[in-house]
Amino acid sequence: MKxxxxxxxxxxxxxVGSRWPTAADRAAWFAEHDITPNEPLGAFSSWGTGIEGWxxxxxxxxxxxxDVVGVGWFLWPFDPRAAQAAARLNEQLTxxxxxxxxxSxxxxxxxxxxxxxxxxxxSAGTEEDPRVQLHVVDARHVVEGTLGECATEDGPGSC
Incomplete structure (x- = not known):
């Protein structure tokens, strides 16, 4: 499972232990944390896929x-083991x-x-959409559990 x-x-x-980068430093910050997407996802400038090992x-x-104020992932789409992986991830995060x-x-x-x-x-998803969603966000930009005004294009879900 990847x-x-x-x-x-x-x-x-x-x-969580790092500083948030500026938009200009985003690529270097992604590389530092091994989360660089190698392929764009559609025409969306703030979405990607192809992270090595992911x-x-x-x-x-x-x-x-x-400022970059958040990064998120949709994990294990269409994988029948997604629920098991979500439980393991929840245990690790807890x-x-x-x-x-x-x-909710x-x-x-x-x-x-x-x-x-x-x-x-x-979020471990829903029965209709079992993808695991995971976001890491700058708390200064969180409003009632969601990001405030984001200067990004909407992609295939909300980040």
């Missing part, structure tokens, strides 16, 4: 003004950040961890 849940959790731990995960990022708070957004249930000035948002 990416392994342990790799995702390790990446999140490293992101299988067919899609990634997105949000920019407000000159071990790293403690018990999450819960929130329509049909989606979310778990959230707040560490320093970073919020980690996790």
């Amino acid at each position: 990416p392994p849940p342990e790799l995702v959790a390790d990446t999140v731990r490293r992101l 299988g067919d995960a899609a990634t997105c990022w949000s920019v407000v003004g000159d 071990a790293a950040f403690g018990e999450p708070r819960q929130r 957004d329509g049909d989606m249930g979310w778990l959230e961890w707040e560490q320093d000035e970073t919020v980690v948002e996790f």
